[in-house]
Amino acid sequence: METKDTKRIFTGGAILVTLGVLILLNSSGVYGFNKSWPILLLVISAGTLVQNVRDMIGWFIGAVAVIFLVIRNWYVNIGELATYGLPLLLIAAGVVVLLKSLKK
Secondary structure (H helix, E strand, O other): OHHHHHHHHHHHHHHHHHHHHHHHHHHHOOOOHHHHHHHHHHHHHHHHHHHOOOOHHHHHHHHHHHHHHHHHHHOOOHHHHHHHHHHHHHHHHHHHHHHHHHHO
16 A cells, blocks of 8 residues: 555656646746646656556546647647547557457
8 A cells, every 4th residue: 555655646746846847947938838738647647557557547648648749749730630640549459459359
């Protein structure tokens, strides 16, 4: 139980540090919060996955964070992302299903 509490405390600390850095970067004009907020989601996702790597919510938050990070920083058109992202997502899901079936 102690290691689970330690992981939660570490995750909370990482979130606070990340938030502070992002606010500092925004205040100094180096990197706007309107572009950097997905990084906070990535830290939350990583903290969730450190606690339990099989937690699907952590993976979902991470995937959403990466999508928003790409859209916000590299101005990717959502239509183009759907054109290539959806098939790649389906391929990845299929590979996972195949690998799980081989393990049984």
